[in-house]
Amino acid sequence: MTTAGRLRKAPENFIDREGVAQVVAEARGGRRGFIRSAFAAAAAGLALPALRAQGVAPADGDPNILQLPEHATGLGQAVATDGYGKPSKHEANVQRRRSPGLTQTPQSSVSFAPLQSLFGIVTPSGLHFERHHQGWWDIDPSKHRFMVNGMVKSPQVFTMDELMRLPAVSRFHFIECGANTGMEWGNVAVPTCQYTHGMLSCSEFTGVPLVSLLEMAGADLANGKFVLAEGGDGSSMTRTIPMSVVKSGEVLVAYGQNGEMLRPENGYPLRLVVPGVQGVSWVKYLRRVEVGDQPYGTKDETVHYIDLMPDGQHRQYTSIQECKSVVTTPSGGQVLLDKGFYSISGLAWSGRSKVKRVDVSVDGGRNWRTARLESPVMSKCLTRFSIDWVWDGKPAIIQSRATDETGYVQPNYRQLRTVRGSRSIYHNNAIQSWLVEENGEVKNVQVG
Structure with missing residues (x-):
């Protein structure tokens, strides 16, 4: 029987204004050292608590099972304590985030949805x-x-x-x-x-x-x-x-x-x-x-x-968002703590039609397997996909490639840059690659 693997969440707020400027400078110079160090610094603070929380139960048994918790022995909060419900305090880190160095003013800017922390296809309004x-x-x-x-x-x-x-x-x-x-x-x-x-x-x-x-x-x-x-x-x-x-x-x-x-x-x-x-x-x-x-x-x-x-x-007037996809788990900043079974999951979408198919590769695009499309699959709507994967502890490059009902196939970076170059800002629908290293760290890379 294959053992299910454990996964550590990605760090938040990885970078500030100075960091963004340095990332841009490093990227232009073809260097990646700063990205690695920024990730390492953010992840280091999470490592020990995460391992303790997910570690092996003590020999005398798990106290979370053997001892009754407070919530099993007393009264909880009254109805309508909060007139408008809000997430658990334990999920307080799941937030949309802005990158301080991206724009000069926060009023003319953007915040990013935490796709790696969400389920299904609907984004909570908040x-x-x-x-x-x-x-x-x-x-x-x-x-x-x-x-x-x-x-x-x-x-x-x-x-x-x-x-x-x-x-x-x-x-x-x-x-x-x-x-x-x-x-x-x-x-x-x-x-x-x-x-x-x-x-x-x-x-x-x-x-x-x-x-x-x-x-x-x-x-x-x-x-x-x-x-x-x-x-x-x-x-x-x-x-x-x-x-x-x-x-x-x-x-x-x-x-x-x-x-x-x-x-x-x-x-x-x-x-x-x-x-x-x-x-x-x-x-x-x-x-x-x-x-x-x-x-x-x-x-x-x-x-x-x-x-x-x-x-x-x-x-000009290039408005349609072409077919695109991304694996959200495992994805950058996350850490695979064990060898074994994982469910690769992600999102696919097309501005022209329904998503017809999503293929997933774990070897950088050399081989592909067709993923499951979870219902409902609707036109011009996010579609959740998933596929089973057993990680053997060796380096892997995870990719997803979406095809919509018009027959359009999501391109890799080489195909996209051949047509569009590399100096644009908009409409990047290239295949995303995540490198899983031997130590389980997942990093953003580009292949193709």
Whole structure:
């Protein structure tokens, strides 16, 4: 019988502003020493308590079994002690995190979801990644208005109450920042899954299809080829969205997330949901949609969120998030404490369709096995996959490769860089590799 192996969690807050600058300098110089030392310093403080907690039971028996704990002998907390439930104090370290050196100001920055600590496909609202351009606000919904104008017969202004009286739908979708994994374009830059892929989350969103609101305003859906979505925060975030996407019925003017109202950090009281499209188009604090007959070419789609190609030109309006996957366990910063059985688990997604298949390799891509896709498998939604693995204590390189229903296969770094180069920021969907060393440490590497 194969013995199940034990795994130590990844360290948190591995790096500060100075550390990020040094990582970038080391990466450009082709050196990895700092990454190793940063990981080692963060992991050292966790090693002894973890080994004690997971160590072999004493010869006279495990006191956690032989002695009744306090919670088995007395009264617990009263009902509604907390009017809004919160996680256990023992899970306090599972948090979204920011990298202090990534941006100059925390209001125009990003926080990363702890993918390595989550289960299933739904991201708890309190752990959903953030990307703000001017900070977040808690807007009074009674004063918020949503306007529809442009190529329409009757411009409309909706209050929140009016929107929430209309027929609504609820759908599960992922949202991924276009810059997710962007730090890895040129070299290995960060050690854990939270920082390589954590600008990704998945929720059930509730709202009104945008096309329904356009129809109420008498929009010219034949000649109006695009809509402009505008946010209500200080950055006045604006994005052009093709009318063909809107007419599909998938785009929502959403007020609900995971069974409750949106969180302020996620756009309360109103945001746009554009399934499969990069997160910047999911405009938060949504206040206006304008119908037009040509792309609007705003600053957020001409200067930012464009792809620098090898020939020096930029690709514009590259919105779709291509098929992608990542192994979350085992992943960077974690430590395999034993030889034996492990369940390799991860997430796959595609901005075009359902995920059809995920293959997993433990030898750097030489051999592949097809993983199990856990139900439900939905279009433009995260899909959880898993596969059994027995670690023999030798070095291994774990990878996942996703294929969607269109037949698109997730590329490796060599394939992606051949087409896109290595100087971009956005749309890195290359295969992620995790090196398991003989001592069980898991590190971020690039193969291919």
